[in-house]
Amino acid sequence: MQYKIMLIEHNRLLLEQLSKVIENAPDMELEARFQSSSDALGQGRVFSPNIILLDAEIGNATELLQELIGVFPGAAVICTGEKWEAESTSHFIQAGASGYLIKPFTYNGLKEAIKIYTANGMEMDCHAMTFFSPKGKSGKTTLIANLAMAISRTTGEQVGIIDADLQFGDMAVFFNLEPQSTIVEAARDASFLSPLDLRSYYTKVNDKVYVLCGTKTPSLIDRVAIDSLEAVIKMSRSLFKYLLIDVPAGFNPTSIAAAEMSDTTYVVAMMNGGYEVKHVQRALEIFAGWEDCANRVKTVFTRVVPCNDQSRRKLTEAMGCPVEAVMPNAYMVVSKAADNGQMALDLEPDSPLAMSINYLAGRIIHPPAGGTGDD
Numbered sequence: 001m002q003y004k005i006m007l008i009e010h011n012r013l014l015l016e017q018l019s020k021v022i023e024n025a026p027d028m029e030l031e032a033r034f035q036s037s038s039d040a041l042g043q044g045r046v047f048s049p050n051i052i053l054l055d056a057e058i059g060n061a062t063e064l065l066q067e068l069i070g071v072f073p074g075a076a077v078i079c080t081g082e083k084w085e086a087e088s089t090s091h092f093i094q095a096g097a098s099g100y101l102i103k104p105f106t107y108n109g110l111k112e113a114i115k116i117y118t119a120n121g122m123e124m125d126c127h128a129m130t131f132f133s134p135k136g137k138s139g140k141t142t143l144i145a146n147l148a149m150a151i152s153r154t155t156g157e158q159v160g161i162i163d164a165d166l167q168f169g170d171m172a173v174f175f176n177l178e179p180q181s182t183i184v185e186a187a188r189d190a191s192f193l194s195p196l197d198l199r200s201y202y203t204k205v206n207d208k209v210y211v212l213c214g215t216k217t218p219s220l221i222d223r224v225a226i227d228s229l230e231a232v233i234k235m236s237r238s239l240f241k242y243l244l245i246d247v248p249a250g251f252n253p254t255s256i257a258a259a260e261m262s263d264t265t266y267v268v269a270m271m272n273g274g275y276e277v278k279h280v281q282r283a284l285e286i287f288a289g290w291e292d293c294a295n296r297v298k299t300v301f302t303r304v305v306p307c308n309d310q311s312r313r314k315l316t317e318a319m320g321c322p323v324e325a326v327m328p329n330a331y332m333v334v335s336k337a338a339d340n341g342q343m344a345l346d347l348e349p350d351s352p353l354a355m356s357i358n359y360l361a362g363r364i365i366h367p368p369a370g371g372t373g374d375d
């Protein structure tokens with residue numbers, strides 16, 4: 001496709017520099033360029049661009065954006081700025097921009113931005129979820145990986161996974177990925193990245209599911225500062241409709257930060273002798289400090305035998321609060337899937353595990369109005 005671009009840039013030097021990038025591009029045409037926004041809306045009306053790059057650092061950029069959308073209904077407006085900030089970007093997206101691009105940009109950066117923003121737009125209402133476990137070996141990595149696939153298949157939406165289990169993250173192994181970059185590089189670069197740049201730090205599983213893989217060696221944990229992790233999560237929210245975050249077991253700065261930045265936190269525990277109920281209850285007591293804890297924190301038990309609604313209700317009774325979902329004992333299918341480098345969901349799509357995962361995916365996609373139905 002030939003992109004017909006209108007460039008609006010108040011800085012003369014940048015106007016020259018960005019014009020050259022577009023003029024030298026094989027599949028782009030610089031239809032018009034303006035240093036002044038009033039010219040763009042005045043004499044610019046004779047042009048019919050399909051992409052408008054709007055300098056978002058002009059004083060009245062929001063008004064201008066809305067006027068441009070009215071005058072050029074066939075064009076996608078991408079705002080440009082020298083730094084990415086979640087609040088101002090979200091403001092522009094709400095006002096109708098298709099995306100936000102950091103300048104100066106290269107041909108590849110511009111092309112990627114146009115491709116992604118015109119296809120998916122920038123995500124505005126991401127549902128971010130942290131999967132927390134009081135103790136290790138809860139089945140949460142297995143759950144996240146399969147759940148991400150189930151959600152993407154049902155919705156066709158973009159789903160991201162962040163492996164923030166900084167020391168022992170194994171999401172890459174799970175999906176058989178060989179990441180070029182990991183959360184360490186993403187965190188290092190977070191302060192000067194835009195969401196679009198961050199996307200290239202994710203490793204692709206398929207067209208819909210992307211993973212920001214964990215550190216390659218446990219000692220690299222020190223390289224991921226909490227504020228950088230927060231920046232990565234914040235930015236990732238504008239890339240994906242659903243964001244699933246794997247965190248280290250227990251309460252620690254990483255798991256707390258991720259949970260605080262998420263819309264929902266799932267407390268996950270694997271049945272193994274019965275103490276799990278106590279562990280989860282204790283974890284919930286800590287989360288109870290959140291005002292909206294009842295809506296934001298949900299419980300999932302894995303390896304529940306028998307895995308049915310009656311067991312879920314029994315666990316609800318023992319817990320004294322609703323249990324969102326139960327996963328069956330699926331050791332065989334989970335380990336067979338791991339050996340084959342496949343998802344359990346794909347290996348046995350009709351298995352009880354697949355059914356439980358699809359059930360939970362369904363509740364994430366269409367949250368029931370009246371809670372769990374237990375009360």
Ligand SMILES: Nc1ncnc2c1ncn2[C@@H]1O[C@H](COP(=O)(O)OP(=O)(O)OP(=O)(O)O)[C@@H](O)[C@H]1O
Nearest residue numbers: 136137138139140141142302303328329330331334
């Ligand atoms: N539903 C299940 N039934 C039985 N075994 C399971 C189930 N889910 C996962 N497992 C097995 O339990 C072990 C731990 O699973 P997983 O790695 O998903 O848990 P985790 O909570 O992420 O563990 P870690 O604390 O090591 O990160 C794995 O050997 C996995 O094969």
Ligand SMILES: [Mg+2]
Nearest residue numbers: 140141165170
């Ligand atoms: Mg894990």
